[in-house]
Amino acid sequence: MASAEVKVAFVSNHNGTTLTEVSLGSLLAPLCFLSRGLFLIVFHLGKGVIPFSWGSHLLLDFTALIMPLVLSCTALSDILHFVIMGIAVVDLVVLYLIYKNGKHPSVQGSLYSTIDRFVQSRVESNMVPFVTVFRVLVNMKTAISILAVDFSVFPRRYAKTEMYGTGVMDFGVGAYVMANALVCPEARGKDIQGSKISHVFKQLISVWPLVLLGFVRLASVKSSGYHEHVTEYGVHWNFFFTLAIVRVVASALLALFPVDASWLLALLIGGTYQVVLETTGLKSFLIHNNERTGFLQANREGIFSVVGYIAIYMAGVQVGRYLMQSRNVVKDWI
Structure with missing residues (x-):
């Protein structure tokens, strides 16, 4: 097999x-973030000076957040x-020691x-803050996985x-x-x-960086001869194009329907799509059709x-609506 074919075979035919x-x-990732916070608490209780210099801060974040995610995959x-x-055990022990050594009343039931x-x-x-943390960790894990997937050390x-x-x-x-849906304007x-039409048009204009990135990736992959797994998104499609279209279509739907009904739209879109897959020839077209003639056939997986x-985006909007409600007491957040 040619080198390119070997590389394509390496990233193909996986069952998860x-x-x-x-x-x-x-x-x-949440445990790593908790460990980082506990370290800062212990360091502060030990009379350590906070905030750190930028170099020390970078080293801490790399050690506590990046390295565990890299090693885990x-x-x-x-x-x-x-x-x-x-x-988890280390975090629980540290949390217990912080409580035990802290100032607390001597009466019965002080823990409660x-x-x-x-x-x-x-x-x-x-x-x-935890929405920001979630989005950052998703971006980090995505970057790590995209870079690692081409190496044999990354589990198939x-x-x-x-x-x-x-x-x-x-x-x-x-x-x-x-993660994108959680913080969208809606x-x-x-x-x-x-007007709603002008709003959708603004969203159409706002996704130009994604479209540009999509074309840049397409051009760079084709010109460099980088191996392509065409059954992932298709011959010309990539995830940047998907993100752009999802944003525009979702904006149009949310302009037509109440935002609080986005959960219902998510169920209807996902359910209808599944019914169509099971009752028509679409599933066979997507999975078993080996032809790549024409733009639709060439990029059917991505399109x-x-x-x-x-559907996922609409569900994310509903979750975001719930999370962005005003809460002033820790109990309400829990």
């Missing part, structure tokens, strides 16, 4: 992993469950009174599945769309300025997958 492993792996992927359990004071404490913020079960199944990278693209409750991503 279990939902349990995907769900377990998704716990790693490379050298430590086979013992990921032990890694997560180990980090401490927890009660915590959940009743006020949070004065117009932002939702984590790569995108060919037909059926669930891989970590399948979860990743869905999470990326969800989710944040921003009113449409001007038709937009429908599913729109």
Whole structure:
């Protein structure tokens, strides 16, 4: 086989992993972020000077956030469950020691009174920090996976599945769309300025960076001879084009229908698409058709997958609407 064919075969024909492993792996990033926060608390209680210099801060973030995510999808992927359990145990021990060595009343049930004071404490913020953290971690994990997937150290079960199944990278693209939906103007409750048609037109103009990136990637891949897995998105399609179309179509739908009904639109779009797949020849066209003549056939995977991503985006808007509600007490957030 030619070198390009070997590389294509390396990233093709995968069946993914279990939902349990995907769900377990998704716990790693929050645990790493918790570990980073606990380290800062312990350092501060030890009379350490905060904030750090930019170099020390970068080293801390790289060690606590980046390295565990890199190792989890490379050298430590086979013992990921032990890694997560180990980090969780360490975090619990550190949290207990922080509480034990802190100032708290000597009366019976002081732990419960401490927890009660915590959940009743006020949070004065117009932002939702954990949404920002989620979006940052999704971007980091996406970058790591895209760079690592071409190397043998990256487990093949984590790569995108060919037909059926669930891989970590399948979860990743869905999470990326969800992360964008959480902070879209509709989710944040921003009113449409001007007519609905002008609003949709503005959204159409605003996605030009994604379209440009899509064409740049297309041109660079074709000109460099980089190996292509065409059954992922098609011959000419890529995820940048998907993101652009999802944003424009979702904006049009949210201009026509109430934003609070986005959950219903998500169910209708996803359910209708699934019915069409099962009751028509669309599934066979997408999976078993080997012809690549014409733009639609050449890019059928990428074009038709937009429908599913729109459903995910609409669900993300509904989640964003809920998360962006005003809450001033920790108990309300919990």
